[in-house]
Amino acid sequence: MSRPEIDDVTGVETTGHEWDGIKELNKPLPKWWLWVLYATIIWSVAYWIAMPSWPLVADYTKGLLGYSQRAVVANSIANARAAQSQYLDRIAATDLAGIKADPDLLQFALAGGQAAFGDNCAPCHGRGAQGAVGYPNLNDDAWLWGGTLDDIHHTLNVGIRSGHPDTRDNAMPAFGRDELLEPAQISDVTDYVLSLAGLDANTEAAERGKEIFAEQCAACHGEDGKGDTELGSPNLTDGIWLYGGTRDDITDVIRNSRSGVMPAWDGRLSPETIKQLAVFVHSLGGGQ
Amino acid sequence: MDVTATERAKKAPAEAAPGVEQLDVAAVNAAETRPLYAVREKIYAKRAYGTYRTVKWIVMAVTLGIYYLLPWLRWDRGPYLPDQAVLIDFPDRRFLFFFLEIWPQEFYFVTGLLILASLALFLVTALAGRVWCGYTCPQTVWTDLMIAVERFWQGDRNARMRLDKAPWSLHKIWLKSATHITWLAISVATGGAFVFYFRDAPTLMGEFLTFSAPAIAYIFVGIFTATTYLLGAIAREQVCIYMCPWPRIQGAMFDQYSLLVSYREWRGEPRGPHKKGESWDNRGDCIDCKQCVAVCPTGIDIRDGAQLECIQCALCIDACNTIMDRIGRPRGLIDYDTIDNLEAEAEGKPTKLKLLRPRVLLYAGLIVLVSLIMLIALLNRTVLEVNILRDRNPIFVELSDGGVRNGYTVKILNKLHEPGKFQLGLEGLPDASLKIVGFEQAANPAISVLPDDLRALRVFVTVPRESIAKLTGPVTDFEFTVTDLNDGSTVRNDTTFRSPEK
Numbered sequence: 001m002s003r004p005e006i007d008d009v010t011g012v013e014t015t016g017h018e019w020d021g022i023k024e025l026n027k028p029l030p031k032w033w034l035w036v037l038y039a040t041i042i043w044s045v046a047y048w049i050a051m052p053s054w055p056l057v058a059d060y061t062k063g064l065l066g067y068s069q070r071a072v073v074a075n076s077i078a079n080a081r082a083a084q085s086q087y088l089d090r091i092a093a094t095d096l097a098g099i100k101a102d103p104d105l106l107q108f109a110l111a112g113g114q115a116a117f118g119d120n121c122a123p124c125h126g127r128g129a130q131g132a133v134g135y136p137n138l139n140d141d142a143w144l145w146g147g148t149l150d151d152i153h154h155t156l157n158v159g160i161r162s163g164h165p166d167t168r169d170n171a172m173p174a175f176g177r178d179e180l181l182e183p184a185q186i187s188d189v190t191d192y193v194l195s196l197a198g199l200d201a202n203t204e205a206a207e208r209g210k211e212i213f214a215e216q217c218a219a220c221h222g223e224d225g226k227g228d229t230e231l232g233s234p235n236l237t238d239g240i241w242l243y244g245g246t247r248d249d250i251t252d253v254i255r256n257s258r259s260g261v262m263p264a265w266d267g268r269l270s271p272e273t274i275k276q277l278a279v280f281v282h283s284l285g286g287g288q
Numbered sequence: 289m290d291v292t293a294t295e296r297a298k299k300a301p302a303e304a305a306p307g308v309e310q311l312d313v314a315a316v317n318a319a320e321t322r323p324l325y326a327v328r329e330k331i332y333a334k335r336a337y338g339t340y341r342t343v344k345w346i347v348m349a350v351t352l353g354i355y356y357l358l359p360w361l362r363w364d365r366g367p368y369l370p371d372q373a374v375l376i377d378f379p380d381r382r383f384l385f386f387f388l389e390i391w392p393q394e395f396y397f398v399t400g401l402l403i404l405a406s407l408a409l410f411l412v413t414a415l416a417g418r419v420w421c422g423y424t425c426p427q428t429v430w431t432d433l434m435i436a437v438e439r440f441w442q443g444d445r446n447a448r449m450r451l452d453k454a455p456w457s458l459h460k461i462w463l464k465s466a467t468h469i470t471w472l473a474i475s476v477a478t479g480g481a482f483v484f485y486f487r488d489a490p491t492l493m494g495e496f497l498t499f500s501a502p503a504i505a506y507i508f509v510g511i512f513t514a515t516t517y518l519l520g521a522i523a524r525e526q527v528c529i530y531m532c533p534w535p536r537i538q539g540a541m542f543d544q545y546s547l548l549v550s551y552r553e554w555r556g557e558p559r560g561p562h563k564k565g566e567s568w569d570n571r572g573d574c575i576d577c578k579q580c581v582a583v584c585p586t587g588i589d590i591r592d593g594a595q596l597e598c599i600q601c602a603l604c605i606d607a608c609n610t611i612m613d614r615i616g617r618p619r620g621l622i623d624y625d626t627i628d629n630l631e632a633e634a635e636g637k638p639t640k641l642k643l644l645r646p647r648v649l650l651y652a653g654l655i656v657l658v659s660l661i662m663l664i665a666l667l668n669r670t671v672l673e674v675n676i677l678r679d680r681n682p683i684f685v686e687l688s689d690g691g692v693r694n695g696y697t698v699k700i701l702n703k704l705h706e707p708g709k710f711q712l713g714l715e716g717l718p719d720a721s722l723k724i725v726g727f728e729q730a731a732n733p734a735i736s737v738l739p740d741d742l743r744a745l746r747v748f749v750t751v752p753r754e755s756i757a758k759l760t761g762p763v764t765d766f767e768f769t770v771t772d773l774n775d776g777s778t779v780r781n782d783t784t785f786r787s788p789e790k
Contacts, residue, residue, distance in 0.1 A: 103726075128681030139685040139695075198690075238688035239753075283725060285685060285695060285748050 084108075088272045096149040099279050106279065113280025116273050120265070129284055133244055134260055139284045142240040146229040147288040153278035159264030160232070167264060170232045175216065176255025185212050190251045196225040196237045199245065304577035305615045306564035311578045315589035330452070331525060331587035333435055334445040334579070338606025347423045348432055356477065359484035365389075366705040368739035376486050382740070389740070391703065394669070400662040404655060411651040413541040415643065416624065417548040421534065422601035427527050430478070430520035431585065434471055441467045445582060471521040472513070479512030525586040528599055535596045544627040545642045549600045551580075551591045551622050554634035559591075562615065573617045580604035580622060590622055672708070673701040674770045676783045684786045690753030692787045698745045700770055702737040709734045709773040712747065716766035717785055719755040723748045734773055749785060762789050 004013040004026070013026040047053060051063040087108045091099060099105045118127065124135045131137035141147065145155045145168050158164045175181040181189070192209030194201035214223065220233040227235035234242065242260075243253050265274050281287070302310035316329045363373035363386055370377065375384040383390040383398065390397050412419045421428060442448045442463050454460055483505045484492055495501035519527050528535065542548065556574030574591070581589045583603045588595060590604045608622040629639040679695035687693055702708040711732055714722055725746035727733035737743040747768075751759065764785045771778045 126681070128679070130682035130685075137682070137685065139682055139693075140687055142688040235688065239686055239690040240688050283746075285693060286687075 091272045091275055096153055096275060096278060096282075099275065100149065100282070106283075109276040109279040110283060112273065113276040113278075116269065116277050117280055120269065121277070124262075129281065134242065134258075136242055137240075138281050139286055140240055141286040141288070142235060142238055143229060143286070143288070144227075144232050144234055144242075147282070147286055149278055149282050149287065151229065152281050152287070153275065155262070156274050156277055156281075157264060157266040160262040161259055162262060162264040164264035164266065168232055170220070171259060172220070172233075172253075172257045173216075174255065174257040177257070181212065181216065181254075185209075186251060186254050189213055189217070189254055190247060193225070193236050193250055193254075194247060197239065197245070198237075303561060304575040305562040305611075307614055308575060308577050308611055310561060310576065311582050313578050313581050315581055315592060316587040329587070331585070332445040332448050332582075333585045333587075333603075334582040334607070335439060336583040336603040336606040336610075338609055340602035341606050344423060344432065344601065344603075348429050351424060351426075351429050352433070356481045359481065359489040363387075366739070368707075369705050370488055372488055374485060375488070378486060380740075388666070389703065391701070397662065397665070400658060400665075403658050404662070407651055407655045407658065410541060411648065411655065413538060414543070414546060414645070414647050414651060417542050417546050418535075418538055418598070418600040421528065421538075421599040422549075425599075427519060427532070428585075428599060428601065430474075430516060431524045431527075433474065434521040434524070435585065437470045437474070438467050441470070468521075471517055475513040475516035475521070476509065478516040479509035482512045483508050525597070525599075528586060529597050535599075539596075543645070543647070545645055547624040547626055547641075548594060549590065549598065549602050549605060549622065550594070550625045550627075550630055552620070552625065552630065552633065553591070553593075554630070556591065556621050568617070573612070573621050575611070575615065577611055579607040579611055583607040594627075670779065671703040672710075672770065672772055672777070672779050673703065674768065674779050674781050675699040675701070676768055676781045678783055678786075684788065686788065687750065690756075691750050692756060692785075693748050693750040694785050696747045696749065696768075696783065698747050698768060698770075699742055700735065700737050700745070701742045702739065704739060706739050708737045708739070710737060711735070711771045711773055712745070713769040713771065714749060714766055715769055715780075717749065717751060717764065718758040720749050720751050720766070720785070723750070751785065751787065756787055759785070759787055762787055 005016065005023075006012070007014050007023060007025055010025060014023040015026045017024040048061070049063065050065045051067055052060055053063065054061040087105065090102075090105055091109060094102065094105060099109050117125075117129065121129070125131055125138055126135070129138040136142075136144065143151065145151055145160070155168060158166045158168055160168045173180055175189075176183065176186055188205045188209035189212050190209070191201040191205035192207075192213050195203070195206040213221075213225070217225075220231050221227050221236055222233075225236040227233045239245070241249065243249055243258055265277070269277070302312070304310040316331065358374050359372065361373035362371045363384075364371055365384070369389075370384060372384065373386050375382075377384060381392050383395075388397065409420055438448065442451050451460060451463060480496070487502075487505070492501060492505065495505070523531075551574075555572060557572040559572050559574035559576045562568070562571070562575045578589075580591065581587070581604075583606070584590070585601060585603065586597045586599060588597045590598065602624070605622045605624070609619045612619050612621055625633075626641070628642070632639045675698075677697040677699070679697075683694075685693045685695070698712060700708075700710055702710075711734060712722065712724060713732075714720060724733060724735070725748070727735070735743065735745065764787070765782060766785055767780045767782055769778050769780050
């Protein structure tokens with residue numbers, strides 16, 4: 001090795017690197033910098049020993065401190081549960097009206113209910129509980145099975161045609177498919193139902209349909225067509241149509257019937273969650 | 289002169305002029321000794337006496353006084369709010385500043401204050417250079433304080449240099465530790481004062497004394513103790529020279545008309561020691577006593593001209609004036625002067641002070657403008673604010689009787705320091721009815737909102753079937769009115785009512 005070149009101006013060795021006539025001086029790092037480097041090396045070795053670090057074939061080195069991010073998450077969740085438990089205990093011990101009357105519990109139930117609704121109910125009823133054709137809008141004031149807190153709570157628990165022993169259930173005959181009524185009769189009843197709701201209808205046909213309605217439909221829907229929440233029969237006089245309010249939609253339901261399904265949440269969700277859901281749905285604006 | 293020449297000769301071999309010692313000191317950044325890399329040369333700043341030194345003591349007392357005492361100042365805001373005059377209240381998300389109380393969404397007031405502060409900084413820099421750096425910058429103030437502490441324990445420049453050269457002794461250990469302990473005590477007090485801005489000062493003080501303050505308070509006291517000690521007591525001028533970006537920006541902010549601390553080269557040169565009885569003709573007034581270098585807190589020589597390291601603290605003016613008085617020459621060899629005037633003086637032309645320049649007028653104009661905007665915003669600041677959030681899902685709900693219902697979240701912000709009672713109403717929507725969740729029973733409920741608080745209400749607005757035809761279409765504009773029942777004032781907020789397409 002040749003002797004290092006000395007820079008004239010500074011009297012310092014150069015590294016021998018040169019770019020466009022500019023030479024790099026060989027200036028050693030400050031001592032403290034070097035110590036920092038050694039400290040980081042010691043730190044990293046200590047870290048390997050103390051913390052999980054090296055991947056192995058089927059496992060990894062666990063470290064002496066036994067730290068685990070999964071444990072941290074599990075711990076955080078347990079802490080959150082513990083923080084909620086005072087509310088959950090009170091919700092379990094309070095009836096629905098009591099929850100609504102207690103501002104603290106109401107706030108908790110609304111937040112919890114909204115979360116549970118998003119996870120469990122939104123796939124059918126929509127994120128804003130706005131419903132869709134065949135899936136009721138829970139914001140409005142029309143309730144097939146009743147819109148009081150207890151009604152909603154019961155529907156949530158047992159579901160509709162859900163297989164639950166106490167499930168809410170009813171059946172409307174398929175008047176056309178099962179040939180219980182002639183197509184002309186179905187057309188007449190359609191006109192009558194349209195007239196009940198104040199929609200455009202053929203008055204003569206509606207007159208004929210009225211008799212058929214009294215014989216075939218009034219048992220469930222009532223003589224005035226206002227339905228019965230005990231039976232789950234819809235009110236035909238209002239402006240809300242679960243399966244659509246056009247003439248064709250109504251004819252289709254009379255001809256083929258409909259039987260929507262809602263799961264029973266009893267056993268799937270905790271009783272406290274179902275209570276919160278009931279309060280949440282009741283508070284959407286249409287609760288009775 | 290009361291001291292004879294022989295006596296002086298015994299004390300100090302080098303004399304710049306009769307009665308004036310020539311100090312053995314060189315500027316740390318002198319061109320000939322400016323290497324690419326160098327270890328720091330410790331600066332032993334000498335004590336200066338004079339006008340600017342006095343001004344600096346006063347500024348130090350005022351700024352430190354404000355910093356340490358402001359959190360203890362009380363301001364009565366009634367029973368519901370903290371009574372600390374200046375408090376950054378993170379838990380309640382409020383910035384309390386005397387009469388002003390800033391909510392997070394009003395942070396533009398703080399932005400405005402910061403803009404004003406920067407513009408004021410630009411203005412003084414255009415007028416008189418680095419006034420901020422020289423007098424009021426915290427780094428300068430605390431460094432000055434730390435140097436004063438060092439001087440108190442170890443003596444002035446010469447004594448300190450002797451002490452550093454002296455071998456370690458009990459006396460030296462005592463002086464050094466006393467200095468560092470005082471520095472640390474000042475640093476702890478600095479950190480302590482800082483956290484008082486974030487929590488009720490007397491309460492926090494009590495917690496500190498009983499060791500029950502929140503951990504974050506101790507952490508921040510620690511951080512500020514460390515930075516004050518490191519930056520103010522140890523690093524000192526290196527912060528200004530190497531760390532601070534301001535010296536780099538300043539170069540673009542003053543011009544040939546700005547008053548800068550300058551050496552009047554035309555008067556001082558050629559410099560050299562002056563003997564008693566010698567004529568002052570054909571020579572400069574500078575006797576090369578280097579007092580200006582010795583007092584400089586950044587260790588430079590102002591006679592080398594304007595330079596980045598100069599924080600313009602004007603202590604060299606004081607030092608030089610003292611000497612000029614002693615040798616009977618006029619003051620002002622080093623003085624605040626403009627580059628333009630220096631040239632004019634050198635050529636014997638008349639000097640003039642040109643203060644009103646485009647940049648000065650621009651900065652002043654902007655300060656007036658921003659202040660006006662702030663003032664108008666402040667005068668129009670409402671103590672009652674209402675935010676309306678329309679439900680977006682569902683946009684509207686058709687009811688069984690054919691009516692249409694819209695949902696809203698109405699947020700009432702009561703910025704008063706006492707509980708408020710408000711009434712919610714609506715205008716411009718035909719036959720609409722209003723239902724507030726939680727107030728279903730009352731017809732026109734009075735909604736109470738806690739002082740300095742926000743209340744969010746769920747509100748349903750329903751237009752009955754008969755009136756839907758009167759709506760202007762699927763989107764109808766209307767107003768929510770929130771009336772303050774205490775003083776009858778009303779806040780109106782526009783929003784829309786949505787209904788199905790017909």
